[in-house]
Amino acid sequence: MTAVANSVFTAAQFNQFVRDNLNETGPAKATTAGSHFAGTGLNSIAERLxxxxxxxxxxxxxxxxxxxxxxxxxxxxxxxxxxxxxxxxxxxxxxxxxxxxxxxxxxxxxxxxxxxxxxxxxxxxxxxxxxxxxxxxxxxxxxxxxxxxxxxxxxxxxxxxxxxxxxxx
The missing domain is CATH 2.60.120.1340 (Jelly Rolls)
Known part of the structure; x- marks a missing residue:
């Protein structure tokens, strides 16, 4: 999404372009203390213990x-x-x-x-x-x-x- 001055920023846009992107970060994907992440392919990670x-x-x-x-x-x-x-x-x-x-x-x-x-x-x-x-x-x-x-x-x-x-x- 490209922001345009004076346009309305909807909840749906926020969820898709901000919240969903933040949910793809390492901290958001971490489920276990002490884990680390390894690349599994292009733009892909997996949690490892x-x-x-x-x-x-x-x-x-x-x-x-x-x-x-x-x-x-x-x-x-x-x-x-x-x-x-x-x-x-x-x-x-x-x-x-x-x-x-x-x-x-x-x-x-x-x-x-x-x-x-x-x-x-x-x-x-x-x-x-x-x-x-x-x-x-x-x-x-x-x-x-x-x-x-x-x-x-x-x-x-x-x-x-x-x-x-x-x-x-």
Whole structure:
């Protein structure tokens, strides 16, 4: 609408050109405290929620392929677009001088197996605390579940304070 001097500004015009436009802003679309918005296309946004999960229990594995521990996870389910940033953190040790790794798999709308190139871990018997962030850029938009998985090169890996945080985009 283009305003013209001395013309009548009706309630219908106000609702269409002022109120309805304000209802398309981020603050008007926000429904949850702590949420953020991600672009989903031309002139389109979606509200996203960052979520985290922690398993503090110390548990072990001797598996040389990615597996669950006695307490599965940690696990986060989030609505994503094609992108998400995944943060991992844990404290671990290995009984021999080889690797203990923590990775994550994605299931749901996407299917991505746990892999060494998206893992954190140690090589050696000295205990360590580590963390890293991974940008995923090939997700299928929708509901995706991110679950931590574990493996060792050999020996026994002990994992504690396992955390995953997903920042969906």
């Amino acid at each position: 960052t979520d985290t999960d922690l398993v503090a229990t110390s548990q072990t594995t001797t598996s040389t392929s990615y597996t669950d521990l006695g307490t599965v996870g940690p696990t986060v389910t989030a609505t994503t677009g094609p992108y998400a940033i995944v943060f991992l953190y844990n404290s671990n040790v290995n009984s021999t001088a080889v690797s203990s790794l923590m990775s994550f798999e994605v299931s749901g709308a996407s299917s991505i197996p746990a892999a060494d190139n998206q893992s954190i871990g140690i090589a050696g018997t000295a205990g360590s605390r580590e963390g890293a962030a991974f940008l995923l850029d090939t997700l299928t938009p929708g509901s995706n579940t991110f679950r931590c998985k574990y493996r060792v090169g050999s020996g026994t890996g002990t994992y504690a304070d396992r955390r995953i945080t997903v920042f969906p985009l």
